[in-house]
Amino acid sequence: MNKPPLLQLKDVHTFYDNIHALKGISLSAPQGAIVCLIGANGAGKSTTLMTICGVEPSRQGEIIFDGQPIHGLRPEQITSRGIAQSPEGRQIFPRMSVFENLEMGAFLRKDKEGIQNDMDWVFNLFPVLKDRIGQLGGTLSGGEQQMLAIGRALMARPKLLLLDEPSLGLAPKMVEKIFETIIEINQKSGTTIFLVEQNAQMALSISSLGFVMETGRIVISDKASALLENERVKKAYLGE
Amino acid sequence: MVRQELKKLVIYSFFLAIIITPMVGFKNADFDAVRVLQTLAVLIGILVLNLIVKLVRSKRPQRAPGYKAWTERARERIELIPKLYTLGGLILITAVFPVFADNYMIDVAITCLIYITLGLGLNIVVGLCGLLDLGYIAFYAVGAYTYSLLNLKLGLSFWAALPIGVVLGMTCGCIIGYPTLKMRGDYLAIVTLGFGEIIRLVLNNWDSLTAGPNGLFGMQRAALYYPTIQEGGLNWAIYNIKSLPSLYYFIYVIVILTIIGVRRLDNSRIGRAWVAIREDETAAELSGVPTTWIKLLAYALGAGFASVAGAFFAAKLSYTNPNFFLFMESCIVLCIVVLGGVGSIPGIVVAGIVLIAAPEIFRGLESYRMLAFGAIMTIMMILKPEGLIPAKRLKRELVETQANE
Numbered sequence: 001m002n003k004p005p006l007l008q009l010k011d012v013h014t015f016y017d018n019i020h021a022l023k024g025i026s027l028s029a030p031q032g033a034i035v036c037l038i039g040a041n042g043a044g045k046s047t048t049l050m051t052i053c054g055v056e057p058s059r060q061g062e063i064i065f066d067g068q069p070i071h072g073l074r075p076e077q078i079t080s081r082g083i084a085q086s087p088e089g090r091q092i093f094p095r096m097s098v099f100e101n102l103e104m105g106a107f108l109r110k111d112k113e114g115i116q117n118d119m120d121w122v123f124n125l126f127p128v129l130k131d132r133i134g135q136l137g138g139t140l141s142g143g144e145q146q147m148l149a150i151g152r153a154l155m156a157r158p159k160l161l162l163l164d165e166p167s168l169g170l171a172p173k174m175v176e177k178i179f180e181t182i183i184e185i186n187q188k189s190g191t192t193i194f195l196v197e198q199n200a201q202m203a204l205s206i207s208s209l210g211f212v213m214e215t216g217r218i219v220i221s222d223k224a225s226a227l228l229e230n231e232r233v234k235k236a237y238l239g240e
Numbered sequence: 241m242v243r244q245e246l247k248k249l250v251i252y253s254f255f256l257a258i259i260i261t262p263m264v265g266f267k268n269a270d271f272d273a274v275r276v277l278q279t280l281a282v283l284i285g286i287l288v289l290n291l292i293v294k295l296v297r298s299k300r301p302q303r304a305p306g307y308k309a310w311t312e313r314a315r316e317r318i319e320l321i322p323k324l325y326t327l328g329g330l331i332l333i334t335a336v337f338p339v340f341a342d343n344y345m346i347d348v349a350i351t352c353l354i355y356i357t358l359g360l361g362l363n364i365v366v367g368l369c370g371l372l373d374l375g376y377i378a379f380y381a382v383g384a385y386t387y388s389l390l391n392l393k394l395g396l397s398f399w400a401a402l403p404i405g406v407v408l409g410m411t412c413g414c415i416i417g418y419p420t421l422k423m424r425g426d427y428l429a430i431v432t433l434g435f436g437e438i439i440r441l442v443l444n445n446w447d448s449l450t451a452g453p454n455g456l457f458g459m460q461r462a463a464l465y466y467p468t469i470q471e472g473g474l475n476w477a478i479y480n481i482k483s484l485p486s487l488y489y490f491i492y493v494i495v496i497l498t499i500i501g502v503r504r505l506d507n508s509r510i511g512r513a514w515v516a517i518r519e520d521e522t523a524a525e526l527s528g529v530p531t532t533w534i535k536l537l538a539y540a541l542g543a544g545f546a547s548v549a550g551a552f553f554a555a556k557l558s559y560t561n562p563n564f565f566l567f568m569e570s571c572i573v574l575c576i577v578v579l580g581g582v583g584s585i586p587g588i589v590v591a592g593i594v595l596i597a598a599p600e601i602f603r604g605l606e607s608y609r610m611l612a613f614g615a616i617m618t619i620m621m622i623l624k625p626e627g628l629i630p631a632k633r634l635k636r637e638l639v640e641t642q643a644n645e
Contacts, residue, residue: 055525079528087526093519104516107509108528156528 004067006031006192007052007083007160012061012071014044014051021047023216024061029160029194029209034186036195036203036224038237039213045196046088048213049162052194053085054078066159080108082159086149088168088196094138098129101137101148105155114157121189122151125181143174150178154185160192161185167199175199179206200237204228212237245291256283286614293622334492338485346484348600350556353491354549356592359576360498360585361545366574367583367631368511369538370518372429374570375416375436379543381565382409383550385443388456388560398462402551409547410540412439417539421532424521436570444562455561462490462555487556494552498545499585505541506585514538515583572596579620581627590628594620 005028014022022044029035039045050056052063054075063071070078084105093101102122106115123130126147132140137148146166153161163182167175183206186193197203204210210227212220220230227233318326338346358380365373386405390396396404416435420428443450450456461480468477481490505511513534516524525531554560572595580591598616602609620628 053526055522074530074532075525076528076530079526085526087523091520091523093516093523095519096515100512104512104524104527104529107513107516152523152527 003031005029006066007194008062008064009048009052010062010064012048012051012058012063014047014056014058016047016056021056021216022051022058025051025213025216025218027211027218027221029192032186032190032192033209034182034193034195034207035209035211036197036207037211037213038197038200038203038233040236041198042215043213044216045213046164049085049087049164049194049196052078052162053083076108079156082157083162084153084156084158084160085162086146086153086164086166088164092137092140092145092148092152094136096137097134098137098140098148099133101152102129102155105152106157108156115155118155118157122154125154125184126151143170143178146170146174146178147181150181150185154191158191160194162194162196164196165198166195167197167202175202182206200233201228204233242295245294249287249291252287253280253284256280256287282611282614285611286618289615290618290622293619297622331496335489338488343484346488348597350484350488350491352593352596353488353495354553355573355576355596356495356589357491357498357549357552358546358573359580359588359592360495360502361542361549362573363542363577363583363585363588364502364505364514364545365538365542366577368506368514368518369535370514371420371535371538372425372432373539373542374429374433374567374574375439376432376542376546376573377565377567377569378416378436378439379409379412379546380550380553380569381439381443381562382412382543383547384554384560384564385450385456385550386547387551387554388459389449391459392456397460398551398555402548405547405551406544409543409550413539413541413543414536417536421535433567433570436565436567440562440565443565450562453562455559456554457559459554459558459560461558462552481555491552491556494548498548499589501545502585506583510534510537575617579617579627581630584627584629584631587627587629587631594628 007029009025009027012022012025013020025044025048027035027037037045037048047056051058052065052070054070054073054077058071061071062069065078065081065083068081070081070083073081093104096104102119103115106118109115126144128144129147129151132144137145140148146168150161150163150166153163166178166182170178179202182193182195185191195203195207204224204227207224210220210222210224211218212227212233220227220233222230228238337349341349358376361379362373362376365371365376383405386408387398387401390401390404391398416432420431423431444453446452461482463481464479465476466479468475470477479486481487513524513529516527516529517531517534521531553564576588576591576595579595580587580589595617599609599613602612605612
């Protein structure tokens with residue numbers, strides 16, 4: 001019954017030079033779940049994701065993924081273990097085609113057939129990308145770029161998918177579409193999803209667990225449904 | 241529009257004056273006002289030309305959506321001919337060139353080819369990987385001096401010294417690459433600029449080894465060995481690559497090998513990783529590109545090609561001195577890459593020919609030569625900001641044809 005969590009952070013500290021950005025983060029994401037991290041701008045949400053990926057290495061603390069410690073590994077080693085991130089602000093490769101962007105997502109993989117299958121799957125999730133296969137990434141609309149960023153992360157066939165603000169700057173309809181797809185990815189492939197969001201309502205409604213972050217610390221961690229009822233969360237993040 | 245442009249012009253000229261005056265104004269510690277004014281006049285002339293071209297462009301009527309510029313149409317024409325013929329024809333023409341040209345033309349052509357090699361090498365660093373390198377000529381110097389020293393002090397032949405020079409060049413590439421891994425854009429440019437100057441100053445001042453500003457001379461030419469039958473036995477005869485046509489063919493082969501090498505790199509996994517780093521370093525890192533190694537590799541390979549060109553250069557002249565490796569040379573190589581179309585191999589070849597041959601063609605203009613040269617560069621950049629022959633990524637074409645089927 002009690003499976004070990006896929007991802008576990010224990011008292012993680014990250015610094016940007018002297019700025020103490022993460023002041024001892026502890027959280028865990030169960031296998032196959034959708035987990036979300038909410039909080040205001042500058043709370044350290046993106047830093048948390050970058051620390052998990054090894055781009056901003058932690059100075060202290062443990063990160064356990066799939067039973068193995070991954071802190072101190074280089075980003076490419078972490079990616080090869082099955083963590084992929086769709087970074088904030090739709091960081092796609094603007095002067096590479098949609099096809100090349102997706103191909104880059106599978107950079108560390110060598111199984112041609114598997115890559116082809118996954119690309120078909122991504123096109124299945126986001127049919128619009130297939131229509132734009134030869135178009136340069138930078139010429140896509142905001143929503144399409146977000147899809148491309150998620151698709152690219154999926155091309156690594158991750159066990160854990162980190163999504164940084166997938167709803168940022170998108171029209172409400174597009175946000176709905178993206179969240180539907182996130183659920184679909186989670187249910188169909190069993191990929192564990194770690195979602196970072198400002199859109200707390202939306203994020204909590206599709207997650208099973210939620211963490212609330214304030215100035216580099218996790219201040220509340222609870223079931224997502226409980227957080228939706230939590231007075232403090234309601235007041236600060238749900239605008240009620 | 242005119243007012244705006246004029247305002248810009250005045251501001252730019254002002255800044256240029258501030259920057260340029262101390263650089264060119266002093267000669268033997270005397271302030272030479274005439275020289276300053278001349279230089280300023282040239283620069284302002286270029287800016288005015290820029291303004292005129294911009295005005296002409298803005299007056300040009302809007303084109304119908306289906307309209308294609310003549311360059312575009314010419315390109316389509318050329319693409320109708322099978323690639324084999326175009327390439328074969330070009331190779332044939334360039335191969336028989338020395339037969340019909342005089343020595344002066346061949347000499348200019350050799351310089352063109354050297355700069356094309358340098359441009360192709362720098363293209364890896366700047367064009368593919370997106371790292372602005374202003375000290376690239378340093379690796380050219382490393383190649384030239386390595387061959388010179390190994391030949392003069394140890395008597396090594398060109399072929400024995402070449403790999404050592406390349407390895408040393410690549411090592412230098414890594415040495416400059418490593419501390420700058422975390423830097424981007426402007427900062428990187430400044431550091432590489434400094435590195436280029438350090439190498440030159442070391443060469444200039446290390447009298448006991450490099451003979452300082454006098455330079456090194458008396459190196460052997462590169463030689464080819466071929467078997468002959470003389471006096472009954474099989475012997476190895478030596479053919480020194482000394483005459484201009486033979487030097488031409490030598491660098492010609494180097495250029496072709498470089499083109500093949502760069503092309504293969506461009507289309508490889510490493511090439512894609514370079515482009516990904518250029519496009520977005522964080523995203524590349526998250527996609528699993530080992531950015532540290534891939535960037536170092538770009539520096540090392542770029543430096544390697546420059547070292548080959550440098551060794552050839554030293555062997556050609558049988559002389560080398562630190563003043564061949566001024567900052568200006570780095571600029572010219574960078575201009576070749578940018579003007580040709582960043583990341584585009586045919587573009588760099590064309591730009592190499594244009595930029596090196598143009599000052600020669602304008603020799604008749606005497607002291608206005610560099611003005612004409614600057615004007616050509618300015619006009620080219622305004623008319624075709626993406627470069628003479630913009631890079632077209634092969635993969636994309638493939639995919640598009642797949643998608644259309």
